[in-house]
Amino acid sequence: MLPPRDPSLAPAAAAAAATAAAAPPALSRQTPVAEVAERPYDLILIGAVLALLAIGTVEIYAATAVRAATRLGDGAFFLERQCVFLVLGGFAMWVAATLDYRVLRRRTYPLLAVSIVLLALALTMPPLNGARRWLLLGPISFQPVELAKLALVTYLAASLSRKAEKVKTFTIGFVPHLVVCAVMMGLLLLQPDLGSSLILGATTLVMLFVAGARVSYIVLAVLAAAPLAYQLIVGTPWRLRRFMAYFNPEAFGDREAYQMVQAHVSLGSGGLTGVGLGNSRQSLGYMPEGHNDFILAPIGEELGFLGVAVVLALFGVLVWRGVRAALGARDTFGGYVALGITMMFALQALLNVGVVMGVVPNKGITLPLVSYGGTSLVVTMFLVGLLLNIGRRAPMLPRHRVLANQVRPLRKRSRVQVVVA
Numbered sequence: 332m333l334p335p336r337d338p339s340l341a342p343a344a345a346a347a348a349a350t351a352a353a354a355p356p357a358l359s360r361q362t363p364v365a366e367v368a369e370r371p372y373d374l375i376l377i378g379a380v381l382a383l384l385a386i387g388t389v390e391i392y393a394a395t396a397v398r399a400a401t402r403l404g405d406g407a408f409f410l411e412r413q414c415v416f417l418v419l420g421g422f423a424m425w426v427a428a429t430l431d432y433r434v435l436r437r438r439t440y441p442l443l444a445v446s447i448v449l450l451a452l453a454l455t456m457p458p459l460n461g462a463r464r465w466l467l468l469g470p471i472s473f474q475p476v477e478l479a480k481l482a483l484v485t486y487l488a489a490s491l492s493r494k495a496e497k498v499k500t501f502t503i504g505f506v507p508h509l510v511v512c513a514v515m516m517g518l519l520l521l522q523p524d525l526g527s528s529l530i531l532g533a534t535t536l537v538m539l540f541v542a543g544a545r546v547s548y549i550v551l552a553v554l555a556a557a558p559l560a561y562q563l564i565v566g567t568p569w570r571l572r573r574f575m576a577y578f579n580p581e582a583f584g585d586r587e588a589y590q591m592v593q594a595h596v597s598l599g600s601g602g603l604t605g606v607g608l609g610n611s612r613q614s615l616g617y618m619p620e621g622h623n624d625f626i627l628a629p630i631g632e633e634l635g636f637l638g639v640a641v642v643l644a645l646f647g648v649l650v651w652r653g654v655r656a657a658l659g660a661r662d663t664f665g666g667y668v669a670l671g672i673t674m675m676f677a678l679q680a681l682l683n684v685g686v687v688m689g690v691v692p693n694k695g696i697t698l699p700l701v702s703y704g705g706t707s708l709v710v711t712m713f714l715v716g717l718l719l720n721i722g723r724r725a726p727m728l729p730r731h732r733v734l735a736n737q738v739r740p741l742r743k744r745s746r747v748q749v750v751v752a
Contacts, residue, residue: 372428373722376652379645380700380715386642387626387701388413394614394621394629395703401616409622409703416705420712427716428723436664439482439489443511446482449475450518464522476527477710479515480675483531484538486511488667491542498542505548508535520563525570526694530678532556537674538667577692587693593618594628594687598639605635622703624695627687642701646680649673656722665721672714 392410400406435442449466453475456463465472487508491498498504512535516528536549564570569587576583580591597613600606611632614621621629631639653673660666676699683698685691697704699711 370723372719373652373656375648376656376715376719376722379648379652380712383642383645383649383700384417386630386638386645387698387703388417389608390626390630390633390701391622391703393609393611393633394618394626396609397615398619412705413703413708416708420709423709423713424716424719427713428719430720432665432668432717432720433662435485435668436489439485442478442482443486446475446479447514447518449473450479450515450522454518454521462522462524464524472705474706476519476524477706479519480527480531480534481710481714483512483515483535484668484671484675487535487538487671488664491538491667492663496543498539498544501545501548504542505539505544508539509552524695525563526682526696529694530675530682530696533678534671534675537678538671541670542667574692577689580689590618590620590625591686591689591693594625595689597621597628598631598688601632601635601638603635603637605631605633605638608633624683624693624697624702625687626698626702627684630701643684646676650677652722653718656718660721669718669721672718675714676711 388410391413392407395409396406399408405411453466454463456465456467459465464476465474490508491504494504512531515531519525519528519531536552540546540549564574572583573587576586576588576591580588580595583589593613597611597618600612606612611629613632614629618625618628627639627642630642634641650673653669653676657666657669657673660669679696679699682691682694683696683702686693686696697707700708700715702708
């Protein structure tokens with residue numbers, strides 16, 4: 332026989348049942364998920380990129396018009412080629428901004444293998460300016476290091492997002508990533524390309540640090556690489572002369588430090604507002620590579636300190652929006668990809684500016700989106716497209732949260748009755 336039901340408990344039980352029915356179900360592996368609407372493209376990032384491209388294109392023409400007219404018979408030779416690269420880069424940026432970037436996760440290891448093979452094939456090519464950094468395919472040249480940057484960032488993002496807490500372990504979360512990076516750096520040092528190898532190494536360490544790797548492991552890796560870096564500088568005569576020219580540029584002003592000295596003259600001649608577009612004196616044959624690694628020097632001469640400040644501010648906006656895209660990514664893979672691309676841009680820009688201003692020795696690093704280039708510009712714009720893609724994707728939410736955000740029922744006002752006994 333059942334005990335008699337207490338009538339005072341009926342309202343409490345009914346309220347508890349109603350609360351349980353209204354509460355959202357606990358999120359589990361079987362909980363259905365839905366993708367909320369995508370955010371619009373980051374117009375601030377697009378504006379910063381377009382401004383850098385515009386400044387670079389104008390300064391490339393200003394820095395090469397006289398040289399191209401006297402040597403090639405066409406003052407707009409480099410400008411026309413740069414415009415072709417801009418069209419190709421714009422198409423690459425559109426493709427990267429519209430595709431599902433998670434495809435790169437499934438193609439990580441084939442992309443990594445192809446990039447390593449291409450880096451090795453570059454060593455078999457005839458040298459250009461004393462280096463084997465290009466794959467020559469008839470009239471077309473391709474720099475495999477640009478593909479290697481994308482492959483390394485994709486591999487690190489896929490691996491770090493998969494291993495999660497195992498990143499803190501030395502053998503599983505730290506060593507394999509350093510081994511892959513060391514293979515690429517070794518091939519780049521054989522080309523030789525010390526600047527790009529430093530960019531890849533620094534980007535790897537930054538991503539490992541953000542992923543949660545122990546600081547002691549990172550410090551150990553830097554200390555282990557220090558003797559190798561010392562041997563690369565001291566054991567190579569031309570690197571040693573370039574290193575000595577950094578401390579005494581006047582003594583090597585006609586050889587290793589020629590570009591550095593001319594860059595200092597160019598920057599000093601610009602003053603606050605510059606001498607005006609097309610009025611650069613250093614571009615009259617004194618700085619033959621002013622459109623490549625030292626593009627910031629003619630910018631400083633023609634646009635002055637304000638022009639250089641604008642370029643640096645635009646790179647600051649680029650880094651800011653890249654970090655924002657990484658923090659707002661829908662998944663950890665996208666977040667790591669955006670972070671790696673952003674850090675690569677930041678490190679490359681800092682190294683290039685440091686070389687032009689004489690803060691660090693010359694490394695042969697271009698200024699992203701500003702310097703003249705084919706492969707570097709197209710791949711850089713593809714990476715920018717990935718940033719736009721990742722920043723646009725909205726996170727995946729449980730379906731009950733999506734429905735709750737779309738339909739919010741009105742709450743009825745409850746009346747409180749006061750009973751006076």
